[in-house]
Amino acid sequence: xxxxxxxxxxxxxxxxxxxxxxxxxxxxxxxxxxxxxxxxxxxxxxxxxxxxxxxxxxxxxxxxxxxxxxxxxxxxxxxxxxxxxxxxxxxxxxxxxxxxxxxxxxxxxxxxxxxxxxxxxxxxxxxxxxxxxxxxxxxxxxxxxxxxxxxxxxxxxxxxxxxxxxxxxxxxxxxxxxxxxxxxxxxxxxxxxxxxxxxxxxxxxxxxxxxxxxxxxxxxxxxxxxxxxxxxxxxxxxxxxxxxxxxxxxxxxxxxxxxxxxxxxxxxxxxxxxxxxxxxxxxxxxxxxxxxxxxxxxxxxxxxxxxxxxxxxxxxxxxxxxxxxxxxxxxxxxxxxxxxxxxxxxxxxxxxxxxxxxxxxxxxxxxxxxxxxxxxxxxxxxxxxxxxxxxxxxxxxxxxxxxxxxxxxxxxxxxxxxxxxxxxxxxxxxxxxxxxxxxxxxxxxxxxxxxxxxxxxxxxxxxxxxxxxxxxxxxxxxxxxxxxxxxxxxxxxxxxxxxxxxxxxxxxxxxxxxxxxxxxxxxxxx
Amino acid sequence: xxxxxxxxxxxxxxxxxxxxxxxxxxxxxxxxxxxxxxxxxxxxxxxxxxxxxxxxxxxxxxxxxxxxxxxxxxxxxxxxxxxxxxxxxxxxxxxxxxxxxxxxxxxxxxxxxxxxxxxxxxxxxxxxxxxxxxxxxxxxxxxxxxxxxxxxxxxxxxxxxxxxxxxxxxxxxxxxxxxxxxxxxxxxxxxxxxxxxxxxxxxxxxxxxxxxxxxxxxxxx
Ligand SMILES: Nc1ncnc2c1ncn2[C@@H]1O[C@H](COP(=O)(O)OP(=O)(O)OP(=O)(O)O)[C@@H](O)[C@H]1O
Ligand SMILES: [Mg+2]
Numbered sequence: 001x002x003x004x005x006x007x008x009x010x011x012x013x014x015x016x017x018x019x020x021x022x023x024x025x026x027x028x029x030x031x032x033x034x035x036x037x038x039x040x041x042x043x044x045x046x047x048x049x050x051x052x053x054x055x056x057x058x059x060x061x062x063x064x065x066x067x068x069x070x071x072x073x074x075x076x077x078x079x080x081x082x083x084x085x086x087x088x089x090x091x092x093x094x095x096x097x098x099x100x101x102x103x104x105x106x107x108x109x110x111x112x113x114x115x116x117x118x119x120x121x122x123x124x125x126x127x128x129x130x131x132x133x134x135x136x137x138x139x140x141x142x143x144x145x146x147x148x149x150x151x152x153x154x155x156x157x158x159x160x161x162x163x164x165x166x167x168x169x170x171x172x173x174x175x176x177x178x179x180x181x182x183x184x185x186x187x188x189x190x191x192x193x194x195x196x197x198x199x200x201x202x203x204x205x206x207x208x209x210x211x212x213x214x215x216x217x218x219x220x221x222x223x224x225x226x227x228x229x230x231x232x233x234x235x236x237x238x239x240x241x242x243x244x245x246x247x248x249x250x251x252x253x254x255x256x257x258x259x260x261x262x263x264x265x266x267x268x269x270x271x272x273x274x275x276x277x278x279x280x281x282x283x284x285x286x287x288x289x290x291x292x293x294x295x296x297x298x299x300x301x302x303x304x305x306x307x308x309x310x311x312x313x314x315x316x317x318x319x320x321x322x323x324x325x326x327x328x329x330x331x332x333x334x335x336x337x338x339x340x341x342x343x344x345x346x347x348x349x350x351x352x353x354x355x356x357x358x359x360x361x362x363x364x365x366x367x368x369x370x371x372x373x374x375x376x377x378x379x380x381x382x383x384x385x386x387x388x389x390x391x392x393x394x395x396x397x398x399x400x401x402x403x404x405x406x407x408x409x410x411x412x413x414x415x416x417x418x419x420x421x422x423x424x425x426x427x428x429x430x431x432x433x434x435x436x437x438x439x440x441x442x443x444x445x446x447x448x449x450x451x452x453x454x455x456x457x458x459x460x461x462x463x464x465x466x467x468x469x470x471x472x473x474x475x476x477x478x479x480x481x482x483x484x485x486x487x488x489x490x491x492x493x494x495x496x497x498x499x500x501x502x503x504x505x506x507x508x509x510x511x512x513x514x515x516x517x518x519x520x521x522x523x524x525x526x
Numbered sequence: 527x528x529x530x531x532x533x534x535x536x537x538x539x540x541x542x543x544x545x546x547x548x549x550x551x552x553x554x555x556x557x558x559x560x561x562x563x564x565x566x567x568x569x570x571x572x573x574x575x576x577x578x579x580x581x582x583x584x585x586x587x588x589x590x591x592x593x594x595x596x597x598x599x600x601x602x603x604x605x606x607x608x609x610x611x612x613x614x615x616x617x618x619x620x621x622x623x624x625x626x627x628x629x630x631x632x633x634x635x636x637x638x639x640x641x642x643x644x645x646x647x648x649x650x651x652x653x654x655x656x657x658x659x660x661x662x663x664x665x666x667x668x669x670x671x672x673x674x675x676x677x678x679x680x681x682x683x684x685x686x687x688x689x690x691x692x693x694x695x696x697x698x699x700x701x702x703x704x705x706x707x708x709x710x711x712x713x714x715x716x717x718x719x720x721x722x723x724x725x726x727x728x729x730x731x732x733x734x735x736x737x738x739x740x741x742x743x744x745x746x747x
Contacts, residue, residue: 009633020621383617386581388606389634519581522617 010393014400024376025405028369032409032501033416035362039497040417041424042351042358043490048425049348056341062108062306064315065331066093072327091327095291095300100322106315108305113163114287116298117156117273118248118280122212123196124203125157126277132157133271154217157272160194160248162284171260178255183208185255191285195254197277210252214280216290218244218297246290246297250282306332359497363504370402370505374512381513382521394513399506406502410494528593529554530687530719531578533744536587538573547573549742550587557686560713560720562730564747565739571723572614572691574739578721579611579689580604591687606635610680612690614723616672618664624650624675625660628682635683649678652708654701669696677705681712687719688712694729706732 018025068091093101095114102110117134132155164187166172175198178185185208188195194212206212220242258276269275291298306315309332316330324330374381384394532554539546547570555561565571576582577589580601588595591608605611618627628646632639639645650660653674664672673696680688688709694702710732712718722729730736736747 009630013630013633016622016626380619383619384630384634385602386605386611386613386617387631387634388602388604390602393634517582519576522581522613522615 007393007396010397011400014397014404017397018401018404024373025401028366028373028402029405029409031362031365031369032406033413035358035501036409036413036494036498037417037420038358039355040413040490040494041421042354043493044417044421045425046348046351046355047487047490049344049351052344053341053348056344062309063332064304064306064312065329066319066324067329067331069327069329076327091325093324093328094293095288095298096293097323098300098302099288099291101319101324102302102304104304104315104318106306106311106318108307110305111303112284113161113301113303114284114298115159115161115163116216116287116290118158118160118214118216119154119156120158120212120214122204122206122210123158123200123214125272125275126197126199126203127266127269127272127275128157128203130269130272130275131155133273134159154243155271155273156216157278158214159273159279160214160216160282160287161279162282162287163279164281167256171258173257173259175255175257178208181207183253185253187254188281188283188286189253191283191289192248192250193253193283193286194250195256195281196252197279198255198257199277201252201255206252208252208255212250212252213247214250215245215247216297218246218290218292218295220244220294221296244292244295246292248282248286248290250280250286254281256281359501362501366501366504367508370398370508371512374398374509378516378521381516382518385516385518386522391513395506395510398509398513399502402502402505406498410498414491414494529590530557530592531555531721532590532593533578534588534590536577536584536589538570538577538582539585540573546585546742548577548584548739548744551742551744552587553737553744555687555719555721557719558713558717559734560709560722560732561735561737562722562724562733563737563739563744564724564730569739570742571739574744575611575689575691575721575723578687579609607683608685609687609689610683610685612673612676612680612688612693614691614695616676618672618675618679620665621663623661623663624655624667624671624678627664627675628679631679632682637683646678646682649682650675653678654704670698670701673697674701674705681708685718687721689721691723692725693722694724694726699728702726702728 073091099112102112104110119132134156167174167187174185174187176185178198178201194214196206261276266275272278287298288300291300304315306312312330312332319328319330381394384397385391533551536548536551537546538548551574563571563574577584580589580596580599583589583597588597590596591599591604596604618624619630622630625643625646628649629642632642632646647657647660650656655671655674655678659667659671664675667675673693677690677693680690690709693709694705697705706729709720709722713720713734722733724730737744738747
């Protein structure tokens, strides 16, 4: 009995009805349009705010800072001092512990920056005539930035590092066209693979695939807890340091070109050790393979990124069970988080509230309107029902009308909303950027205690030469502007909201029509 | 053979009123015949038709179609397919055109006619309504024209039972005669059951059987 596509007439009839009742439909459409524009704008701001917050969380908010509790150190120092002299000792975290701490489910990632000084009889250093440098023995007194005690000890020409960020930030370049007869230059992938500068390769007469041996030195640090009243004791103890020789057997798989050092800078170098071209790039595992418990010589610094800033307390607890002493504080950059994220969160919650208010008021207005509209069309509905049209189909027809109005308004509203949302967001985002800038000026998140294994920065050679501050390669700059493009999430949310809105009208229609008996409608009218 | 339509001890009382309009009525209506129902104004003629057309159910008793009670039937389907009703007050959608009214009704009836619009124009033509009038909104049609659109709508899906409440009340004699001719042919040539409520002697003249309603009772004249 049923015809092919028997229900199409519901749609054509709905369209005819829309045209017939232009006046009323323009009014309803106008109200829906205003609502949709409000919702589009608010949703876009909302999603953009979420974006800012997420972006911030991944970049700053979740970066864990391990810093010594200065108060506690001072207290302990005072308690321990028998003579009048107070000596504060900066606590240190062993490289092994830093690696161990990084192995956590709570972390999004852990980045390690490792380095050690080395020599190799197989290699001829660039600027070799400047002689070696970079004494490894020495330790700090009086906290970060304190004086470095140096003694006559082994000097080095080379450094083993795992700084591959240089290749993405443009300070080093992979020389792919180098010596292609034996192999193609590439990055180290497995343990004991190394990458060497083109200058060192040439000076040493080596080829890709050649094996070299690099040697380094580990030292056993003096027991700093021993009370000493005479500073010279300390100096003398340095020469007593026990040293252990370590070595790597490396295969050269890659060649790089350094892009940073200018002629002028090269002229100012005081040792071959300080020449960036004498850095041998190896994987983290290669460097960690020679770590030895209780010995110094391989510097490790770590930057931990939590999956979510809320996990800080859990991570703290986990670190304590893994042996982090009480003198260390585990924090995230809460001040900047508060300064930057709180206003955005406030904005987000305002826009969320706005969406809800608009939706609630809109739903009430729509419910009233469609209730009035239904009452106006009661007679028409009575006729349709008398003709034998099923209740559900009558509802479907009315719903189709609302859906068409909503659909048209959705398209118009999206266009207008986008035009409005972009400038609004630009203003908002510029404010956020300004906030981040002033924030960065007042408290540089780079400063302050960072987890540094075995002396870290303090032990290094000439400042800034080849040393990479922890986290430097990973901290992205804020986006210059936040482009509001209409993402699928927003569109889907909108469609959902539009459907919900037309459902309000649909539900009203259904409940009212269910109450109407055609005989009553028709006899009332007659 | 079961009757096209049968009333079995039907009583009806409007909700909230104390006096029943119809009291224990029984009657049968067969295919191939024209029936007229006469009675004073307020006698309950329209009420009886609303029961026959499945718009309402009797307070007591049954209305049977082909032996089956309307209570047990999908009355939406019954109204859209089995019966064609010409209402006393037309009951057309006033802001739609005559054609739109009829095409919509045919769609509701799931009519198998392929070109519903052409079919509608032809039907209206038979009722004496030209294309231009057919495309005018019902609101802008005269009473007689509206009545004829109502008749066309009732006939559009070829119902087995045609029910009409004062179908010629607004028509001139000539048009009335034409419409009555159509009704007679529907009954006698196409074997439909035609039930007409009327005050008009002219209409009564085509009846095969005449019923009268008085004091809620139905009697054959
Ligand atoms: N919805 C209603 N509620 C209560 N009483 C009603 C209702 N509709 C009709 N009546 C009453 O029922 C009785 C029968 O009405 P009905 O419309 O059937 O009369 P009728 O025979 O068709 O009259 P007419 O020839 O004037 O059309 C009347 O007394 C009328 O007042
Ligand atoms: Mg009547």
